[in-house]
Amino acid sequence: MDSFKIVLLLTAVVAITAARSTLMSRMDIAPKGCKWQRVIDENAEDENTVTTVLSCKLKTIGGTDTLMRNLSSYQIERINSLKLECSDILFFESSLEANQHSGAFLGSLKRLRDLKIEYCKIKYVPSMVLSTLRDLRSLSLRTHNTDWSAMNLEFHPESFRGLTELKRLDLADNNIWSLPTDVFCPLFSLRQLNLTKNRLTDLSQLGFSDWGNGPTAPGKACNTGLEVLDLSHNDILALPDNGLSSLRSLNVLLLQDNLLTSLADRAFVGLGSLKVVNMSSNKLVALPPELFQSPRELRQIYLQNNSLSVLAPGLLEGLDRLEILDLSHNELTSEWINRDTFAGLKRLVVLEISYNSLSKIDRHVFRELYSLQVLNLENNLIETIADNAFSDLKNLVALTLSHNKLKRIDQHHFSELYVLNQLYIESNLIESMHSRALENLTNLNDLNLNDNRLTEIPEGLGKLRFLKSLDLGKNRIVTVNNASFEGLEQLLGLRLVENRITNVSRDAFVTLSSLHVLNLASNQIRHIDQSAFSSNPTIRAIRLDNNELEDISGVFTSLPALVFLNVSDNQIRNFDYSHLPSSLEWLDMHQNNITELGNYYDLNNLQIKMLDVSFNRLATVDNKNIPDSIETLFLNNNVLEEVAAGTFLNKKNLEKVVLYGNYIKKLEIGALALTRVGDDKDMPQFYIGDNPIHCDCTMEWLQGINKLSHLRQHPRVMDLDTVMCTMEHERGASLRPLMDLNSHDFLCQYETHCFATCHCCDFDACDCKMTCPDRCSCYHDHTWKTNIVDCGNADYTEVPEHIPMDATTIYLDGNDLKQLGSHQFIGKKKLEVLYLNNSNIANVHNRTFNGIPSLRVLHMENNYIEELRGFEFDQLTNLNELYLDHN
Incomplete structure (x- = not known):
């Protein structure tokens, strides 16, 4: 009995749990057009806090009333984050006016903390429209009105009244031209304000100045707790005196991409907490000397991409906490970058002065910048550097000149x-470097001397024991020898591209025992000693493209780690896979004179995945020419005439083969056969366009090859629609698109043919034996359902005898037949098209066309027929087209 009670109790518990679960799941169902999303809570102190957002798509903001009615009370209580996105496909105007909504806008969402409204074409934000949302912490209203230039967003002075807990306000991309004074004053808790991508021109209208009439009669102080203000991408022309003086807590001020031309002396008064200011991409030509006297806590100043030509003396004085200063892309000269410009910036870490007009670096310009780690002086006009000009920069890590x-x-x-x-x-x-110029740079990892006028490897490189990368490309270096790089045991990458090197001797790189990447492209190298790289067993990549090499045998075989080799654009003629190490995966040999991909030793341990032998002189290719490891193969623009059957079998990783631009006329279906491709892989892609494919009766399979994908034993030919065919029977266009052809267009020529079912093949008088008449050409498709006999322009004066009985199309045009006798075509029961035009025919017998009941088309135009008696075509019951013009 007790056991029964326990079972009954458990059953009840399970039933109640299931019912509660069902109820909860129903409550979790989002209204139509909405979905629940889990996202990182931007308002939480913990960056990893996840919150649930109800995200809804609406036609206009008016749809929120329907949305609220479709929410259960449980769901309304649950929502603390809501995103509303209106349709942006067409212009639908939205309104927040009270008469457009039943009750207060979103008034039932008492727990709402985060509200985002996107793409709703709102023109006006009424007074206190969100005042019921007293717990709101973050509000983002982005109409994207900039996409509709006629729409601009306007505000009531009391638009944000009641939002006393709001910390983040995002009004970006609204085409705002002006704001009511003090519109943000009711936002006592505001910390971040984003006004980017609007059309604001006047900073004073924002109400961030408490200066009033001076210290004796100050104005109202609003938003004193604001920490981040983004005014970027507006049309602000100037910063007035005391314009931001109430923002005592401001840390970040973003003013980039405006139209600033001038800054008042006291523009930053009151900004004692400011740490980051960005005024890049404006039209500033000068800065007032006292600009930074108030914000002494500045850490980062961005002034790049202006027109600054002057830096007033003492401008940066006292900014001893400054870490980043960007003055790049201006018009500064050495006259204004002098010993006093950066004085006292002891904590400066990054200094950008690139893209200016400096002509020299004096001894004391960078004095006392002991913390500087990055100095960029590129794209100036610097001709001279004073001795010891950088000697105070004890912590400099990167220097760009x-x-x-x-x-x-x-x-x-x-x-x-x-x-x-x-x-x-x-x-x-x-043109030259002093032999001791680099001796202090004992920690240097990366040295770039590309694009200079050096004629030899600079002396003194051997002192750079920790050098990892050396770029000497685009110079005038002629020779490399065993002393050139002595001491660079840790060098990983060496670039010597576009020099004048003609020979690589066996000991040229003997000291570079750790070398991984060697670039010798675009030199004049004609010869490389065999085993020239035998002292560099760690090399993984070599570029020798655009040289004058004719032979690479024995050059790379001693490199067990080589995976990348580019020898394209040379004069190489003979090639064999035995010239390469088995580790190679990427091989580029395009633009050479290679006639054969040799594999004399039938090597089967190759790992080549990418092979480019385009623009060579290959005439044939078969299975042993292509490594089984291949993934991507370029054979385009050779002189290929034959691709052997089975060429791509056992290439289990094959992804792409390019065969276009060759001389291929015929392909067996076996030439494109693959080992069965697994269902989890994409079918390989082949490209065969720009070949003179001859579409005879053996090539009809090509048109339908992409329909064989279910067999997974043939590739997808990606450019079938570009393949142009030469035709076996060239009546009409000599080139026709493959995909426009019908089955009866794929023809082969024959002289005689006799089916196995024909028993009179050995006799002359045999109707089922087909013999092509003299001076004629005969063609058939692969099923013999199409049988064309072309005796046009053959100087016949009468219809030739022994035209095959199974002919379906006969051309007799352009002859001199004069008259057609009785029963000329009798017995040709399959004849459908007959050309007798342009044959000087004057008379047609009443029974000329007897015995050809299948004839559909008859051409007799351009003859000399004067009279038809009415019985000539009696037997042609299937005739659809009759041409008798020009008689």
Whole structure:
């Protein structure tokens, strides 16, 4: 009995749980057009806090009333984050006016903390429209009105009244032209305000100044707790005195991409907490000397992409906490970048002065910048650097001097830069380097001297024991020998592209025992010693493209780690896979003179995945020419005439084969046969366009090859629609698109033919034996349902005898037949089309066309027929087309 009670109790519990689960799941069903989403809570202190958002798509904002009616009381209580997105396909105007909504807008969502409204074409935000949402912490209203230039968003002075807990307000991309004064004052808790991508021109209308009539009669202080203000991408022309003076807590001020031309002396008064200011991409030509006297806590200043040509003395004085200063893309000259410009910036870490007009670097310009780690001076006009100009920069890690006018690197240019890691001096006019110029750079990892005028490998490189990357490309270097890189045991990458090297000797790179990447492209290399790289067993990639090599045998076989090799655009003629290490995966040999992909030793341990042998002289290709490991194969623009059957069998990783631009006329279906491709892989893609494919009766399969994909033993030919065919029977266009052809267009020529069912083949008088008449050409499709006999323009004066009885189309045009006697075509029961035009015919017998009941088309135009008696066509019951014009 007790057991029965326990079972009954458990059953009841399960039933109640299931019912509750069903009820909860029904409550969790989102209204039509909405869905529940789990996202990171932007308002939470913990960055990993996840919240649930109800995201709804509406036609207009008016649809929220229907949405509220479709929510259960449980769901209304649950919603603390809501996203409303209106249709952006067509212009539907939305309204927040009270008479457009039953009750207060979203008034029932008492727990709402985060509200996003996107793409709703709202023109006006009424007074206190969201005042019932007293718990709201984040509000984003983005109409994207900039997409509709006639629409601009306007506000009532009391639009945000009641939102006392709001911390984040996003009004970006609304085409706002003006704002009521003090519109943000009711937002006592506001910390972040985003007004980017609007049309604001006047900063004073924002109500962020408490200056009033001066210290004795100050104005109202609003939004004193604001920390981030984004005014970027507006049309602000100037910053007035005291315009932001009430923002005592402001940390970040973003003013980039405006139309700023001037800043008042006291523009930043009151911004004692400011740490980041961005005024990049404006039209500033100068800055007032006292601009930064108030914000002494600045950490980052961005002034790039202006027209600054002057930096007033003392402008940066006292900013001893500044870490990042970006002055790039201006018009500064050496006259204004001097010993006092950066004085006192002891905590500066990043200094950008690139893309200016500096002509020299004096000894004391960077004095006392002990914390500086990144200095960018590229794209200036620097011709001279004073000795020890960088010696105070004890912590400098990266120095960029590229794209200047330096002609020589002297001994003391880089003195005392003991921790420098990267030095870029590319695209200068450097002709020489002092042998001790780099001796202090003991920690250098990356040296770039690309695009200069060096004629030899600079002396002194051997002191750079920790160098990992060396770029000497685009110089005038002629020779490389075993002493060139002595001491660079840790070098991983060496770039010597576009020099004048003609020979690579066996010991050229003998000291580079750790080398991984070697780029010798675009030189004049004619010869490389066999085993030239035998001392570099760690090399993984070599570029030798665009040289003058004719032979690479024995050059790479000693490189067990090589995976990438580019020898394209050379003069290589003979190639065999035995020339390569088995580790190679990527091989580019395009633009050479290779006539055969040799595999003399039938190597089967190749790992090549990408092979490019396009633009060579290959005439044939078969299975042993292509590694089984291949994934991508380029054979285009060779002189290929034959692709052997089974060429792509056992290539289980094949993805792409390019065969276009060759001389291929015929392909067996077996030439494109594949080992069965697994159901989990995509079918390989082949390209065969721009070949003179001859579409005879053996090629009809090509038109339907993509319909065989279910067998997974043939590729997808991606460019079938571009394949143009030459035709076996060239009446009409000599080239026709493959996909426009019908089955009867695929023809083969024959002289004689006799079916196995014909028993009189050995006799002359045999109706089922087909013999092509003299001076004629005969064609059939692969089923013999189409049988064309072309005796046109053959100088016949009478219809030739022994025209095959199974002919379906006969051409006798262009002859000199004069008259057609009785029963000329009798017995040709399959004849459907007959051409007798242009044959000087004057008379037609009443019974000429007897015995050809299937004839549908008869051409007799351009003859000399004057009279038809009415009985000539009696027997042609299936005739559809009769041409008698020009008689």
